[in-house]
Amino acid sequence: MSTRPEAASPSALIVSRRTRFPLLILVRAEIRQRMRVPGFVMTTLIFPTMFFAFFGLANVRRTAGGAEIGAFMMASYGAYAVMSVALIAFGVSISAERGLGWNKLLRASPMGPLPYFVAKVLMALAVGFVSLALLFAFATVVGHLHEPVAFWVKLSGLLIIGMIPFVLLGLAIGYLASPTVAAPTANLIGLPLSFASGLFVPIRLLPEGVQRVAPFLPSYHVAELGWTLVGAGDGAGYAGHLAWLAAYSAAFLALALVAYRRDEGKVFD
């Protein structure tokens, strides 16, 4: 029975070349999917720049306490941007794909679980960079904030490092929350954290209770990386803030692993 190839349609028979960089195809598909959802584009690419336009643009060229307010605000709104990207990109997309049965189809394919996550991380990094670039370009062009290229590069690097704990938290949300509640959950965590860490309103203007809590929040330490760069840090230095972020990363990774195991156990054990 295997000797009747003429029975098959000729085009279906063409065995073609293997895709050179499968991971690139995965990442491209991830980015395309996110960019076609208006809600995702709004929260991750538009909101950081929009909030800056509303709350920060007027003061962008002033200085306070020896630090430029404009550069300081770039660190604040940049921290908000990378946090949103990490929480929304993972939380919402993983949760939706669990509900959809897409990960089931992928699990039956020759792809292991790792490339799925790697592609998502690369997508989040790419979107994070674009979000920061939009914010920085807006501040430069509209706000006439002129900083050397080295500053933008250093700030981007620090903020992307600060993104790591939030990538892991987003992962945990993706496996804990059902598709309908994942997006609100991510926002309910992200927005209060941003406010309480002084990303939109300077910490010293916040209620006293919040001021006391702020130094314990992961978002605070992301922003502090940037604030330290512009000379407005709290004095703990990069090492201090990175230690905090590493501790939070470990905690969120543990949470994400528990959530992942629990979900996998239900569906794939």
Add this chain to the structure above:
Amino acid sequence: MVTTRMIATIQALVTPLVPMSDLPAIELIHATKHFGRLKALDDVSISVRQGEVVAMLGPNGAGKTTAVSLMLGLRRPTGGTARLFGADPRLPASRLRLGSMLQDSGVPAMLTVREVVELFRALYHRPITEAGAIEAAQLGDKRNARVATLSGGQRQRLYFALAIVGDPDVLFLDEPTVGLDVEARRAFWEQITRLAARGKTVLLTTHYMEEADALAERVIVVNRGVIVAEGSPTAIKTRVGGRDVRFIADGLSPDWLSDLPGVQRVSRTGRAWSLLTVEPETVLREIFASGVTISNLEVHGAKLEEAVLALTSANARPAAIA
């Protein structure tokens, strides 16, 4: 992808004592699967030769999908083993030679048909062309449409395209023609027949008995987690050996009919009765003797559907059939 290649290399070093061509494509060896206290599969052994087309039949909850999920490596057996060409299906590299259509699966709504096929194609080492897969699934005019805009039948055909784009040697089709109209189902059967003619191994589950009869060389009937019968569609029908007796009558009780000699199953739709029996002549003699008037009498050999119903119905005894 480096890791999958490494695993494949290791497997190639470990398994070649058995020539590849002699290995069964799919194997379950004394496989058991428990979900909590529920025994979904109980000591099931299945072996599918390379190039064979096998259909698994059984009612909902019989264990068909559980068996398939063990074969695909989606789930881990509680006891026993699952093998794909002799290797563990839970290793991603083992799945390079398989393609599948699964129940309750989905693809991202925001991607286009072409993009999803391109993505799946990238996961295999010797894929066919994107266009070839899309054409075989008859989705040529929908190639740039977003998945969200596809109808149920078109989605089903997209899953077929994803199953074949890697040019796999084994195809798992879990209820593949659900949601297809008659014409699309026929076209789909033709595709399966072509793939079988090219030497592909196909394992399908279906509740369309006609489908199993038309496509499969071998039928495995599963009920309550065990195999109750196995053989060619003809053998299954012969094994039941029954005749389907249909007529229209008033004033008959199902209990009385089930107690007649050799009656395996009684069903009715209004006044229309259908009996599955190995002794149709005796049964009819008894009915006539009871003085009941019957009309529209038909007696014919059981269809596969009848055979399977008889094998899986509550009072069917596997021992009596085997």
